[in-house]
Amino acid sequence: MTELVTVEGTGAALTERYTGALMNTFGAPKRVLVRGEGCYLWDADGRKYLDLLGGLAVNSLGHAHPFIVSAVTSQLATLGHVSNFFASSPQIALAEKLLSLFDVPGKVFFTNSGTEANEAAFKITRRTGRTKIISTVGAFHGRTMGALAVTYKPAYRELFAPLPGDVTFVPYGDAEALAAAVDDQTAAVILEPIQGENGVVVPPDGYLRKAREITTEHGALLWLDEIQTGIGRTGDWFAFDAEGITPDLVTVAKGLGAGIPIGACIGLGAAAELLQPGNHGTTFGGNPVSAIAGLAVLTVIERDGLLANVVAVGNHLAESIEALDHPLVAGVRGRGLLLAIELTQPVSDRVAELALQAGFVINNPVPNAIRLAPPYILTKADVDAFVAALPDILTEATA
Numbered sequence: 001m002t003e004l005v006t007v008e009g010t011g012a013a014l015t016e017r018y019t020g021a022l023m024n025t026f027g028a029p030k031r032v033l034v035r036g037e038g039c040y041l042w043d044a045d046g047r048k049y050l051d052l053l054g055g056l057a058v059n060s061l062g063h064a065h066p067f068i069v070s071a072v073t074s075q076l077a078t079l080g081h082v083s084n085f086f087a088s089s090p091q092i093a094l095a096e097k098l099l100s101l102f103d104v105p106g107k108v109f110f111t112n113s114g115t116e117a118n119e120a121a122f123k124i125t126r127r128t129g130r131t132k133i134i135s136t137v138g139a140f141h142g143r144t145m146g147a148l149a150v151t152y153k154p155a156y157r158e159l160f161a162p163l164p165g166d167v168t169f170v171p172y173g174d175a176e177a178l179a180a181a182v183d184d185q186t187a188a189v190i191l192e193p194i195q196g197e198n199g200v201v202v203p204p205d206g207y208l209r210k211a212r213e214i215t216t217e218h219g220a221l222l223w224l225d226e227i228q229t230g231i232g233r234t235g236d237w238f239a240f241d242a243e244g245i246t247p248d249l250v251t252v253a254k255g256l257g258a259g260i261p262i263g264a265c266i267g268l269g270a271a272a273e274l275l276q277p278g279n280h281g282t283t284f285g286g287n288p289v290s291a292i293a294g295l296a297v298l299t300v301i302e303r304d305g306l307l308a309n310v311v312a313v314g315n316h317l318a319e320s321i322e323a324l325d326h327p328l329v330a331g332v333r334g335r336g337l338l339l340a341i342e343l344t345q346p347v348s349d350r351v352a353e354l355a356l357q358a359g360f361v362i363n364n365p366v367p368n369a370i371r372l373a374p375p376y377i378l379t380k381a382d383v384d385a386f387v388a389a390l391p392d393i394l395t396e397a398t399a
């Protein structure tokens with residue numbers, strides 16, 4: 001067999017090579033990682049970390065989960081890719097399994113990422129014959145041009161104008177502002193049930209129910225971006241389940257493949273039929289290997305009762321951090337295993353760096369909040385190890 005040539009070296013040496021060979025879009029890498037198992041990671045210098053970020057809410061089952069490894073390897077050895085001129089059994093099984101999580105009939109379009117799932121949904125909204133879209137202040141929906149058009153952050157948008165138009169942003173969590181913005185020309189309202197990239201911002205109870213009423217009244221689609229919150233992250237299959245509503249479009253990605261790239265745009269009810277032959281396409285989307293990964297994830301979540309673990313361990317994590325009563329902690333917000341530690345000072349970058357030095361991967365989406373999005377298999381003992389180390393990290397961050 002031909003030798004596979006990869007690179008080896010210390011973290012510092014590899015970081016230098018990374019900088020020489022990869023486009024500078026992400027800033028300097030924090031570490032070079034070489035191995036993962038369960039909720040743990042190891043870097044090129046042999047240091048071990050508890051992964052409380054889960055590859056940015058992606059590694060729902062942790063690293064190297066045996067069931068995923070076995071499902072993906074055997075699928076790759078059986079049938080790895082076919083074009084979308086052909087169907088495959090993993091793709092059909094995953095679509096049916098996803099649809100079984102909703103209480104109305106629907107149809108699925110598979111993609112390779114979150115932003116592509118939103119692109120598909122965006123195109124579906126245009127097939128209503130209307131063009132007007134309402135999004136929200138603070139929203140993040142992806143980096144491709146269509147998804148960027150419904151993303152709020154000026155720093156992400158401005159350099160790339162003109163973006164697809166007819167998008168209006170209203171304050172997030174404000175049902176009255178939404179009601180005032182939606183009219184009979186509105187194609188769709190796009191919302192994250194919890195704004196992840198904006199720092200795990202949770203809207204008031206009843207907001208999604210109100211959004212459902214408003215969109216129904218005007219014949220507009222309710223498009224929920226569950227790319228970060230979906231597939232069990234909040235302790236329900238979808239974050240909107242907590243409000244007992246049925247949206248028209250649901251986009252998922254991150255947690256679905258547990259690390260194998262896959263996303264999906266799910267159309268429910270009449271929205272399932274808006275895309276017609278030739279309207280959209282993808283070469284890789286729904287590929288048998290990524291589809292089997294999605295199927296394996298949903299199967300393990302069910303088999304191992306992981307939704308209940310997400311709730312129990314998530315509550316334990318939130319309560320334990322609040323019980324520290326540390327002056328830098330203003331509170332904990334979020335649901336299940338999508339949590340933010342609200343800080344009383346804008347030092348989240350310092351907290352994240354000190355945590356990394358102490359062996360914990362966490363994330364600083366905004367200056368005054370730390371985000372935690374660990375694997376669903378996290379244990380209370382893992383939580384206790386982090387919470388025991390946290391006071392020193394927080395105190396040093398403000399020193």
Ligand SMILES: *Cc1c(COP(=O)(O)O)cnc(C)c1O
Pocket residue numbers: 113114115116118140141142143192196197225226227228253254
């Ligand atoms: C991450 C994310 C996206 C984009 O997904 P990519 O796979 O990075 O393209 C879109 N919407 C939300 C809510 C996300 O969290």
